[in-house]
Structures are given as C-alpha cells and as structure tokens.
Amino acid sequence: MPDAAVFVEAQDLVRHFDVSRPILQRLAVREGKRILRAVDGISFTIPKGTTLSLVGESGCGKSTVARMMVGLYGTTSGHVLFDGRDLKQARAASDQRRRLQMIFQDPYASLNPRWRVADIVAEPIRAFGLAQGRDAVLARVAELLTQVGLSPLDGQKFPHEFSGGQRQRISIARALSSNPEFLVCDEPTSALDVSVQAQILNLMKDLQRRLGLTYLFISHNLAVVRQVSDRIGVMYLGRLVELAPAETLFTIPRHPYTRALMEAIPDLEMTGRTRIPVGGEVPSPITPPPGCAFHPRCPLANDRCRRERPELLAAEATMVACHAVQEGRAG
Template identity: 70%
Template sequence: MAEDIVLLADQVSRYFDVSRPWLQRTLAREPKQVLRAVDGVSFRVARGSTLSLVGESGCGKSTVARLAVGLYTPSGGEIRFEGEAISAARAQPDLRRRMNMIFQDPYASLNPRWRVRDIVAEPIRAFKLLSSTADINARVGALLTQVGLAAADGEKFPHEFSGGQRQRISIARALSSEPEFLVCDEPTSALDVSVQAQILNLMKDLQQRLGLTYLFISHNLSVVRHMSDRLGVMYLGRIVEIGPAAEIFANPRHPYTKLLLDAIPDLDMVGRSRTPVGGEVPSPINPPPGCPFHPRCPLANARCKTEKPQVLHLGTVEIACHAAEEGRTTA
C-alpha cells in the first residue's frame, strides 16, 4: 500500500550539550555531558491522519515536536516534510506555510502585548497571503468564528480570555496560514477537563473539514484514544511501541505500554487494585545499558540488562522489546 506520507522521521536523534562551562569543566576534569533527548526515533505521518506520541515527562515528546517543525535541527538522522529535508522545506515559504504548531501553554503562546487580531493575522502577513487590511480583517473574523469565538474578539487582548478561549485563538492563528500539517504539543494539558473535550472536538472537526494532518503530543492516554489513528509510545528518547491506535489499546505488547494503559482511571476498575508504574524515569544523560526500561520492567531478565532491543514488526505494530520478541510473560 503506497501511503501518502506528509512527515517522515528516520532514525532522528537530538542531543543537548549540558556540560558545565569550559573553564569549570577543565578544572574539575569532567568529561562533556550530553543529554540524549531523542535517540533514534522513526515514524511516519500519513496525510489526513493523526499520529500521537505519548510518554512520561522528560521522554523527549516535546523535542520531537520541535524537531518536526524545524525549531531544532536533528543531531542525527533525517526528517522529511513532503519529501524534502526539513531544513530545505523550511527555506521555502510555500512549504513552510503548510506546517504550523499549537503549543501547550495558552498563557505563554500568545504575545500579551498584541491584539488577538494581530496575533491571528501574523502568519497571513508573514506569508503575504492577503494584502489589504480589509481582507485580512475579514479573514481573521472568519477564522475566529470557525474556532467558536466572535469576530469582534479580535479587538481584545489575550488576557481578556480564559484558557480554553486562548487555546481557540492559538488554533485560529495556527490555521491562518492554511496549513496542512499541524504539530500539537500537549494542546490540552493546561486546560480544565471539561474544556479539554471542547478543544479536542474542535480539533477533530477541523481535521475532517480541512483535511488536516496532526502530529499530536500528549501524556494523557484518554485524550490520545479520542484523537489518534496511530499511536507511538515513547520512553527515554526512544519509541518503544508504535502502531494503529486501536490495536495498541486493545492489545498492548510492550510492558511499558501495558503499565501506562493500566494506569488510566476507569470505571470498570473501581475497587480493584492496580499495578502502579514503579520508579522514576532514569536520567537521559546517563541512560541504563541494554533496554532503557529494564530497571522498571516486571519482565526484565539478564538479556534486557545488556542488549539493546531492536525494532521488530509484530503484525501491524512495531515494537522494541526482548520479552515481546521471545513471547516471555514472566521475568
């Protein structure tokens, strides 16, 4: 099946140099320290679909989001947008216009000194999509109406809106350059639960109407279940399991995915004891040898502690786990 791939990531890595300044490092005879925020991640996003990436804090989800829109350059591997390397794609205004990003914190992602009208119109002006002020104002009004606000709200400043309304403004802004691909970096995690559902429904509705493609970053599995076609589970800078969302939710194979799904509050689960995910995420500066999940994994054995698992295809799912490969169910 020839898929129409919008965004392709091939063994992408992003390292950050977190060493102390040169002089102090030399005096203390420390080596350079490198944080491997993203370490060899591969995925593809098909046109019109949603790929979600989930994982705990610090697993590199947001770094992937920023790599995907070219805010960071990869330290290794390659990202291709519409078949072009991301840096080349970003150099062309016509391709750059087709991607945009929605951010996590609606209180920080809108410039507090700008009127909403100017915030939403900035991409239109930047890409010179419309020239006359009247046309731009009309378009901004239409965009605000599309996300459930009033056209007259453009005159106000961001602080006059609630969190949910601000996220609607962010979406209107992201849509104003008529993009096809949107990277959403935890767009609902700063919002109340009731408002989250509204924003997610709005995003799904817009996806259907405008044929948008989403790369959706979240730590909330209930949100992800609602949104995704495909799902990737990240742990310590790597994707441990990726495949069709329905398949992963119905039949999680990686022990980490199982633990995450177990941790979702569920009415059926009331009164039953649950397996908590023990321990902390290890430091990505000094990751454990072998499988990065082995210190917390209930199925870990000697092989997991020494040998790094490779990605293998099990049916429609790609997974990196020795236990799943061997069909092991106990340590």
C-alpha cells in the same frame, strides 16, 4: 499504508544537548562533557489526513520531537521529510514553510499580551502575503475566529480577557491562518480543565475532517489521545517502545511500559481491581542504562534485556521494542 500516502516522515531522528559545565570548571575537576540524549533514534511516518500521537512520561523527549518536526530544533542526526522533501530544504521556501505550523502547550504564554487578537491571528497572513489590503486581512481573521468557535468581535480584545480554552482557540486560529497542511500539537490541552479539553479535542477533529489536516499530537495522557488518534507511539527515554493503531494499542498493549501507562488511566469499570504501578524512577537521559532503557523498572527483564538494546520490530499489527514480547515471555 502505501508509501504514496506518507506525508510526513521522521528518519532515525537524534537530538543531543550539551549540558556540560563551563570548560574551566570541568578542567578543574577533570570532568568530561555531559551529553543529554533527549531523542535517541526515532523513526515514524504520518499518512496525509491522519493523526499520530506520541505519549510518555515527562522528560521522554516528546516535545523535543515536536520541535524538530517543525524545524525549531535542528537534528544531531537523522532527517525530517515533509511531503517528500527534507525539512531543511522545505523551510527555505516560503510556500513550504507556511504549510506546517505548531500549537503550543500553554495558551497563557504563547500569545503576545500586548497585541490584540486580530493582530495575533493576522500576523502569519501578512507574513506570507495571503491577503492583500487591510479589509481582506480583517475578513480572513473574522472567518478564522468564527471557524474556531469565537466571535469576529473578539478580534478587538486582548488575550487576558479570555479563558484558557478560548486562548487555545485563538492559538488554533493563528496556526490555521497560514493555510497549513501539517500541525504539530504539543500538549495543547494539558493546561486546560477536563471539560474544556474535550471541547478543544472535538474542535481539532472537526477541523481535520473539514480541512484535511495532518496532525502530530503530543501528550502525556493516553486517555486524551485515544479519541483523536489514528496511531499512537509510546516513548520512553528518547526512543519509541511501541507503535500501533489506536484501538489496537488500547485493546492489546504489548510493551510492559505501555501496560503500565494503561494501568494509570482512571476507569470506573476497574473499581476494586488491584493496579500494579510501575516502580522506580525514569533513568537520566545523560547516563541511560545499558540494554533496554526500561529494564530497571520492568518485571520481565532478564540478562539479555540488561545487555542488548531491543529494536522496534513487527508483532502482528504492532511495532514493539521488547525482548520479552519477541521471545514470547510477555504473556
């Protein structure tokens, strides 16, 4: 993609959390600070009107990246550029802040149970002054509810009167109410039934086509993101290990961890085939292993993998951080 098409960019993002015990307790046992490295140097770009998905096991830092991209978490180091401007500067201006929104994972927790749906959806409209007068606000709310497949009459109900899929539609309507251009979707379907997941994903693709939206989509399930993604980044222990066009990733996965995730996807055509599960546990982000973070679980690891951390380098259409791939040992 040409640079002119880049709309959102992450530049070497790092986010560390201090999870140390209180200082008096640490002094008593002569213990140093404990730093959790949630995100440990991630860079990517998202061209306008496209979807980048980040996938990986729980605890790999995906949701932390999502919150950094909209400014809910600050960065320990690195920058988020939104439409060519640093996010810290962009959020200082009201017009810039309304252009990015977030859809949260749990539709049961992200909606105020004491507010009617109309008030929930109308809050960003009022906050950013996008409509004047009560009638204009209610008309815009009715339009948004219709846009996400609900009835304008649903605006008079409370969130507890809806199913999980309907609540997520309300969350999407609220996110769209500020006329955003960039949406960060933090596992928006993981709390929903499989049949409802498909409906929400189809709705989001339709909204992207009609409104020209740009998405950062977070998920732990590769099968879910395949139909919505233009590119997919695979995360492991706070870093990107592979970044590729969606179909390339599914056709020719390069990194051993990506291959392991592929093995976990249910597939009727693979009935009877022996699957090779990835062994071991995800290392602690407080005390990550030296070298490649995946080497304790990787069947291709050698001494270099245990000693030297791989960089994300081009391998045909894919960016991959793996010594085995770069040395031609991956097969």
